[in-house]
Amino acid sequence: MPRLLRAVDITKIYPKKVDPALTRSCLSIGPGEIVALVGHNGAGKSTLLDILGGLSRPSSGRVDISVPSREIGWCPQREIVDWSLTVEQNIALGLELRQKTRRAERSQLLASIAETMGLIPFLRRTAETLSGGELRRTQIARAIAGEPTLLLLDEPTTGLDPAGIDVVFDHLERRRQGGASAVISTHETSRFAAYCTRVIAMDTGVIVADEPAGAFAKRGDDPDDLWSAYDAIRRGGAAA
Numbered sequence: 603m604p605r606l607l608r609a610v611d612i613t614k615i616y617p618k619k620v621d622p623a624l625t626r627s628c629l630s631i632g633p634g635e636i637v638a639l640v641g642h643n644g645a646g647k648s649t650l651l652d653i654l655g656g657l658s659r660p661s662s663g664r665v666d667i668s669v670p671s672r673e674i675g676w677c678p679q680r681e682i683v684d685w686s687l688t689v690e691q692n693i694a695l696g697l698e699l700r701q702k703t704r705r706a707e708r709s710q711l712l713a714s715i716a717e718t719m720g721l722i723p724f725l726r727r728t729a730e731t732l733s734g735g736e737l738r739r740t741q742i743a744r745a746i747a748g749e750p751t752l753l754l755l756d757e758p759t760t761g762l763d764p765a766g767i768d769v770v771f772d773h774l775e776r777r778r779q780g781g782a783s784a785v786i787s788t789h790e791t792s793r794f795a796a797y798c799t800r801v802i803a804m805d806t807g808v809i810v811a812d813e814p815a816g817a818f819a820k821r822g823d824d825p826d827d828l829w830s831a832y833d834a835i836r837r838g839g840a841a842a
């Protein structure tokens with residue numbers, strides 16, 4: 603299977619820290635996957651995504667990315683919007699980065715993304731005037747603008763209402779069917795069970811499971827909540 607991304611033995615030790623935030627982690631992402639990254643607070647999810655997205659360098663190990671950087675849609679946990687830009691300008695940045703559309707088509711595409719993400723009423727507002735959920739939707743809109751091949755989304759659904767979460771996943775599923783992939787960290791493990799194709803579970807910087815979502819869900823008592831399986835793994839009671 604062709605790979606979009608491969609991480610080999612990546613370890614991250616932050617300055618002035620003794621314990622690694624990430625320990626010898628390996629993973630590959632192929633086309634057509636929606637990968638849920640689950641783990642407790644501080645498990646290393648953001649550290650892993652930051653390294654995969656090129657925001658931070660591993661202390662050792664390497665990441666091979668087979669897609670051009672403009673083909674990566676990135677939604678980090680910490681907001682990196684330009685506060686003085688409007689919602690419209692933020693989405694336009696995503697489209698310009700991917701360079702897939704002619705200028706004349708951009709306004710139509712921009713409107714369609716804004717419509718999808720429920721952002722039409724906010725297009726002319728600057729990021730600093732938005733609510734948390736509106737800001738999150740703006741970040742997602744920018745990440746998905748231009749339909750990148752690989753999406754790295756760090757807790758994208760935090761602050762979104764259930765309808766907003768459905769919109770994001772409907773979009774991801776449509777892109778997945780076209781061969782795109784997404785890696786998404788989350789604590790909303792009940793909503794994710796139905797949507798993801800694969801689960802990577804992390805515990806204290808270590809990948810403790812990487813398997814198809816169906817197999818992962820079966821490890822727990824509640825197949826509709828990935829946390830149940832995650833808990834079972836941490837308690838050591840899961841089937842291998």
Ligand SMILES: Nc1ncnc2c1ncn2[C@@H]1O[C@H](COP(=O)(O)OP(=O)(O)OP(=O)(O)O)[C@@H](O)[C@H]1O
Nearest residue numbers: 616617619623641642643644645646647648649650
């Ligand atoms: N810049 C940093 N400097 C020092 N330590 C850090 C830094 N960023 C993260 N850490 C530490 O690395 C570990 C992993 O953090 P990380 O943010 O990757 O976890 P996470 O799984 O994303 O957590 P959460 O679910 O709370 O967002 C934690 O112990 C955290 O305190």
